[in-house]
Amino acid sequence: MTTLPKSTTRKLGLVIDLDTCVGCHACVVSCKGWNTENYGAPLSDQNPYGADPSGTFLNRVHSYEVQPLATSAMPHPAAQLIHFPKSCLHCQDAPCVTVCPTGASYKRVEDGIVLVNESDCIGCGLCAWACPYGAREMDQAEGVMKKCTLCVDRIYNENLPEIDRVPACVRTCPAGARHFGDFADPDSTVSRLTAERGGMDLMPEQGTGPVNKYLPPRPKDRLDQPKPDGEIDILAPFLTPVMEEPAGFLGWLDRALERI
Amino acid sequence: MHPAPSVITFTTLSGLGFGLLFWLGIGLPAVTGWVAFTFFAIAYALAVGGLMASTFHLGHPERAIKAFSQWRSSWLSREGICAVAALVVMAAYGAGLVFFDARIAMLGWIGAALSLATVFTTSMIYAQMNTVPRWKTPLTPALLIAISLAGGALLAGQISAVLILIPIAAVLQVLWWARGDSAFAVSGTTLATATGLGDIGTVRAFEPPHTGTNYLLREMAYQVGRKHARKLRVIALALGYALPVALLLAPFSHALALVAVISHVAGILASRWLFFAEAEHVVGLYYGRR
Structure with missing residues (x-):
């Protein structure tokens, strides 16, 4: 059924910390690995070793450069490089679901996960058009729409150790930049992270109500700037040079090498 | 957006076919027997041919029957239902005209309404897309319905209707282009809102994310040929709208009318190609493209 549920019991989703992500693409690889071997059709590659390789991915990492505006206090602000993982945001008002003509796309009432029933999908591609985030990709080998399942086959999988019952991308992230949890629970890790760090929606003007939140990067250190008044640099005394010219053995070595 | 030949062919031909069915449904021209058969054959060839073409871009056309199930939320599903309903009703109405020399007016009116509804639902598939600001306007259904009615009138030989409807469609076409050129900027979606990093x-x-291309870029960040957009707009206006009107203002002959039809279809194909090729999807922003 492609009409959206009025509300879902739980709101499972991800928090992605743009401050912490180092852009290693480990989440991309683990996602592709898990989802090729498990739920639904494998994520195929076309011409993988040829001149023009491409393939189906449910999670991709972009990198953006952000140049802060110059101010009188900061005439030459340094640009920031931000790695930006992007997968399905499991929107509350998911436009990809309502456009589906067959009922293959649906949003689960129990946990809010947006899924595709691949045996009902006719591969019309309309849901990919409706998604502003590029979260859905048509598998070129299988002719059906693929998308992030929030690793629905891991998170409830009692055959896995409890520590592994999170999405593959979250489990693998070496930087701890991805967090999984229930946004309907105000005390969950993801809810608290969102509240504390100002978690934001992507393209709020599209009205999709994304469940996944992104934590904005913190301001970087500004080494070229004088310290504000009152702030003491405790390391500075230890880092001042102790002498300008070498003395003792090193002084002798220096002079000896000069003479050669 | 990628201008898939199957979708361009489908929307152009089926729009024309359902436009012709509309005019046949309201009894203009009031034909029976073999003449009616010829008109209906042309209308069905266009409408059904267009629908068949649209299945070529499906990953699993054998499951197409499932697409009739989600009429509560999906314009694509509604389109499928309207199209089949229109074709069934008009077949019954046409059979009456062709074989029994009888015009069941009520059936014709219902068939005409369903034919128009089919074109409307097709247009809403595009007009509902928040992600493609150029399409997201009531002008989109207005334009596609005007083109369908004008083209249908042209095939139905309703010259006086054509001389009114084609100029209306042309005005809508120009308005649609003019609005569309600033639609993306007006929509407010930028790389800053897409990443949330604009602050x-x-x-x-x-x-x-990768050195190669992908499905999203092929399907939604199509950029080839946009540089010819201005020329193609002139060609679409000249062939699709201006030339047919000029030919029909000349003393009537069937040869000139045929040229008018061919010119109109060629112009609408060019316009429809631009409809897709010029449409920019917001996902392109993530890739630094439009």
């Missing part, structure tokens, strides 16, 4: 400073796509 820090100016955002620039530094490195894409």
Whole structure:
């Protein structure tokens, strides 16, 4: 059924910390690995070793450069490089679901996960058009729409150790930049992270109500700037040079090498 | 958006076919027997041919029957239902005209309404897309319905209707282009809102996720041929709208009318190609493209 549920019991989703992500693409690889071997059709590659390789991915990492505006206090602000993982945001008002003509796309009432029933999908591609985030990709080998399942086959999988019952991308992230949890629970890790760090929606003007939140990067250190008044640099005394010219053995070595 | 030949062919031909069915349904021209058979054969060839073409871009056309199930939310599903309903009703109405020399007016009116509804539902598939600001306007259904009615009138030989409807369609076409050119900027979606990083400073796509291309870029960040957009607009206006009107203002002959039809279809194909090729999807922003 492609009409959206009025509300879902739980709101499972991800928090992605743009401050912490180092852009290693480990989440991309683990996602592709898990989802090729498990739920639904494998994520195929076309011409993988040829001149023009491409393939189906449910999670991709972009990198953006952000140049802060110059101010009188900061005439030459340094640009920031931000790695930006992007997968399905499991929107509350998911436009990809309502456009589906067959009922293959649906949003689960129990946990809010947006899924595709691949045996009902006719591969019309309309849901990919409706998604502003590029979260859905048509598998070129299988002719059906693929998308992030929030690793629905891991998170409830009692055959896995409890520590592994999170999405593959979250489990693998070496930087701890991805967090999984229930946004309907105000005390969950993801809810608290969102509240504390100002978690934001992507393209709020599209009205999709994304469940996944992104934590904005913190301001970087500004080494070229004088310290504000009152702030003491405790390391500075230890880092001042102790002498300008070498003395003792090193002084002798220096002079000896000069003479050669 | 990628201008898939199957979708361009489908929307153009089926629009024309359902436009002709509309005019046949309201009894203009009031034909029976073999003449009616010829008109209906042309209308069905266009409408059904267009629908068949649209299945070529499906990954699993054998499951197409499932697409009739989600009429509560999906314009594509509604389109399928309207199209089949229109074709069934008009077949019964046409059979009466062709074989029994009888015009069941009520059936014709219902068939005409369903034919129009089919064109409307087709147009709403595009007009509902928040992600493609150029399409997201009531002008989209207005334009596609005007083109369908004008083209249908042209095939139905309703010259006086054509001389009114084609100029209306042309005006809508120009308005649609003019609005569309600033639609993306007006929509407010930028790389800054897409990444949420706009508060820090100016955002620039530094490195894409992969060196090659992907489905999203092929399907939604199509950029080939946009540089010819101005020329193609002139061609679409000249062939699709101006030339047919000029030919029909000349003393009537069937040869000139045929040229008018061919010219109209060629112009609408060009316009429909631009409809897709010029449409920019917001996902392109993530890749530093439009």
